[in-house]
Amino acid sequence: MAKNSIITILFLSLISTGHGTPVLIWRAQVNQKTVFPQVRQHEFLEEVKPLLETRMVAAFTYDKLSLSSFRCEECFPFLSQESPAVFYANVEKADKSLLGLKPKAQLSVDIDGKLNSTLTCGAGKLYMISLDALGKASNPMKRCDEAMKKITESANCPDVAYLFMGKEDEVVELSGRLYQHNQISFYFTQIQMQSADFIEDIILLNMNVSGTDPMLSVELKSNNTDTSLSFHVQLSSGYFEIRTFYYNDTAYYVSDLYAPQTNSYSCGKIVLRNKDKGILTIRRLQIQYDQERHGDFMFKDAWTCEGFTSPAIISGLFVTAILLGILFLGIGMLMSVQAPTKYDNPIGPGLHINVTD
Template structure:
C-alpha cells in the first residue's frame, strides 16, 4: 500500500507541475467598434474561463473578430522606453485613450480560450495579410505576428507590429462595421519567479527572453538587455545595436570580463578587496576600429557590491570623459565569484544603482525638517511668553516705579 501511495503522490505532483507550466498570463488589448468595454482592475488576473465568457458576450453581436498574436509579450513590454523615452506602442497608447478599449494585463492563455469557443478559427501569417490585404471568411481570424528578422532588435519589431496592427485594423474597418480586435500573445516574454529563502522572497533570474542575454562563465554571471553603442552622442542618433559574447578570466585578485562582437569589444576589469569583503569595477575599456575608449559609469555611485551580492542597474550607461563614445544597456546585472562559480545559476540579492535615499525620499525629509523647525520655533516662542505677576489694587496703595 505504501508503494501505491508513493506512486499516486508522484503522479499528482507531476500533473500539478505540468499544469503550472502550461499556464501563462499574458496581456490583452481588446477593443470593439460598437461596444464600450468594461473597466477592470489593473492588477486583476483573469482566468481562462472568465476571459472566455467575456468574449462570448461580445460574440452575441456577431462581430468580425481579429486577433493579433505575438509570439511573446508581457506587461513589462508596455513599460519599456527607448533611448529617447518613447514607448514601443505609440499607436496602441493613443488608441488606449478611447473608451472602447480595455487593457487586461494578466489573462490566462487567451489564445487557447479563443480556440475553445466553438467558433471557426483561422490562423494566418501577418506577411500574407500585409501583402494581399485579403481576409478569409471566418468567425475568428488569428494573425500571427511571426515575422521577426535576424538583424532586427525586438524593440524595433514591436514598434513595427504596433504600426501594422493599426494599419490592418483601418483596412478591416472599411469593410466591416462591427469589429472586435484583440492584441495578445501565445507566451509571456518575462519570467521572474520568486523563490522563498530564509522566510522571505527574493527575485532571481530563471529564464531569458528574446531581447535579453544571460551568460554564465567560470567566475561571473552577467545579464544584459538591449545593448547598443554611440560613437558621437552629440548627434542624438539611435545607438547601434550589438550583441556581446562574454568570457572571463582571473588575474591575481582581478577578474577580466570581455564582451566581443563583430563591431565592438568591451573589457571590464573587476578587482576584489578581501580585507573589506567587496568587489568593485576598476576599469572599462571599449575598442572600436582599433580605437580604445576609456569609459566610466554614469550612475550616481561606483559599480561595486559585497562578495556575496550582485550589482544591478536599469539604463546603465558607460561614457568617456573626453570622447563622445557611449555604451548603453537598458538593463545590466553582474556578479563576480573569485573562488569559482560552482553550481550557481542565479544572482544573489543585488545592490542597485539607484540609492536608497532617492529624490522623493530626500524631498520628503526636507519638507518634514522645515515643518519641524517651524513648529519648534513656534513652541519655543510660546513658552517664552511671560505673564504679569503684579497687578494694581484699586483699594490699596498704587504701584510706584521710581525712575532716576
C-alpha cells in the same frame, strides 16, 4: 482610422496604468470605452459576440504588443488609414476571452509574414492569427502592420471585423541566469534594447573571460546570432569597477558601478543611454569578483547601487529637519511661558506682585 488616431493612442498609452492588453478593432461598429476603468472580459465579449452574428472575425495577436508599441507612429501606415476603428487601451485577458468563443482555427504567420492557411469567409467564423514569429524582425511592429495588410487584402471578405491585440500572461517573477567563468560571476534577469521603433529582449547564452588582473574582459554572446554584450572589469585598490558596456560594439557608459572585492555589486535596474542607438536596460544585476572560489557558490554581501545620498533620502532628511525644527521651536515657546506679575484693574489701582528668586 482617422488621421489623428495614432496621436490619440499615444495619449492613452501615457495615461493608462492597467495590467490588461490593448485591443484595436477596425471595420466594425463597436462602443467606445473609456480608459478608466479596465475593460472587463464580459464587457469585451459583449462587443465581440454581436459581430459574430453577422460577419467573420479575425483577431491578430502579438505577445509583445503593449501600449508603448503604438508610440511608433511610422510603424503603422496600414492601420493608420483604416476606418472605422476603435481602440481599447486596457482589456482584461482579451486573448483568453476569444478562446472561450471556440475559434474555428488558430493560425500563425512565418518570419516572412505568410499565413500558414487560408481564411474562409463566412458569418460566425472566428480566426485567431498569431504574429509572434515576426518578433525576430528588425522592426516587429512595422512587419506586423505589413502582414495584416497582406492578409486582409488576400482574404477580401465583404463582411469581416479585424482585431489586433496583445496577450496577457500571468504575472511571474523573471527568472535570471547566472554566468560564471574564472573570477567573474554575473547574474541578471533581463536585458532589453529599446529604440524609437521597437523593444527587444536580448538573449545571451555563453560568457567568455579573457585578460588578467587588473583588467579583465568579459563577453556574453548568443549562439545563433551576432548579438553580444561585453564590458571590462578593472581592479584597483581593493575595488572592482565597470565603466562601459558594449552592445554590438556600441558603447553605453555607466557611472558608480563599483564595489569592494570583499562584496558583490547589486542593482535592481540599470538604464544605459546612447543618443543615437537607444536605451539599454539591465534588470536585477549582480556581479562579483573572486580571486579564488571555494565550495558551493553564494554571492557575497551586496554593495547596492542605491546610495545614501539618493534624491529620496535627501528629501526625507530635509522634511525631517523641518519638522524637528518646528517641534523644537514649539517646545521652546512652551517652556518660556511664565505666570503674570501684574493684573490691571480698570476701576482701581493696578495690582503688582513682587517676584523674588
